[in-house]
């Protein structure tokens with residue numbers, strides 16, 4: 001071998017070693033980068049934690065929702081649950097959704113709980129959603145809808161005991177969901193189910209299987225799929241806009257949303273199914289009043305969710321945005337003291353309300369003129385979720401979808417049960433949702449017609465900022 005050839009070979013080997021080093025370096029660094037992308041920086045990797053608590057009252061207690069119940073609960077059909085989903089985006093920004101098989105929680109209960117969560121976990125109000133299914137087969141909480149129940153002081157004591165226990169359990173859920181955090185992907189999509197019936201524009205006792213139903217409606221079934229990196233289904237969060245008033249017996253249950261959650265957890269073992277109520281304040285599940293019908297609607301809703309889960313869903317980028325505001329909604333002029341005294345002579349919930357209002361006026365010398373109404377906006381990747389307090393009528397959902405598209409999600413009955421939230425047109429028409437129902441909630445008057453444009457512009461502001 002010539003010296004020059006030997007040198008060439010040495011040079012070649014050196015070059016190869018350099019090349020190998022280069023390739024190795026690329027692979028190594030790329031590997032680090034790739035694995036970092038997979039775990040922390042990836043644009044579609046989230047962290048989620050779920051936790052559940054059985055919140056069924058251990059003793060008999062008065063049930064929430066109907067004015068015509070005359071006695072407290074007698075056992076259960078199935079258990080009531082509170083379920084938490086903590087989500088954290090790629091930047092480490094967190095938020096928590098707690099869903100509950102309850103009629104609703106009032107402002108004082110919600111404020112106190114959210115303050116405690118803020119104090120211990122640093123989550124502000126924009127990062128917390130307390131969502132109730134509005135089941136009419138759950139316990140009364142705190143003093144929500146106080147005037148409709150013919151309860152004595154002993155009955156209220158039992159409600160207070162339950163409320164205290166409930167608050168502790170909900171607070172514990174936050175910590176427990178944080179302990180269970182793991183990597184996940186989040187997908188969203190709307191499905192459809194058509195068992196809601198507009199109760200203002202159809203007569204329940206005249207409906208047959210051939211009746212042409214009148215709207216307006218929103219049949220959407222919003223679905224959020226939370227999937228582990230191993231493709232296991234960690235949680236499914238789904239909604240529907242319809243009163244859980246299939247049942248009115250004195251046994252605890254989640255009504256159709258309860259049966260839907262049970263069905264989905266059966267279909268997907270190991271999954272936590274969480275329900276949220278939409279703008280279903282003027283929608284009822286019809287026909288109703290039997291357990292088989294509640295099971296049927298639950299299964300119909302679960303089948304709609306299953307259909308969405310089986311199809312292509314939108315994989316959401318790991319960016320979370322949370323906004324919150326309280327807007328002062330104006331009330332109309334209250335009734336005169338003479339009118340209140342007239343109503344107070346009867347023996348129904350309106351009389352209890354009128355007595356309560358007179359006592360309030362005597363104590364404070366005036367009535368409240370506005371109410372701080374909670375509105376919230378979450379953006380999970382590109383998925384918009386509008387969150388509203390109170391019993392929101394379907395017209396709000398229709399209006400928001402006209403503004404932001406059919407793919408948005410809307411949750412109502414969140415953070416504060418407030419009262420009914422009717423459109424300007426329904427306030428004008430009157431009736432239960434437009435007028436009288438505000439008495440159920442202890443408000444001194446019906447809403448001013450301005451609430452609709454105020455709420456819509458408030459939500460627009462949150463979504464725009």
Ligand SMILES: [Zn+2]
Pocket residue numbers: 134243281391
């Ligand atoms: Zn309701």
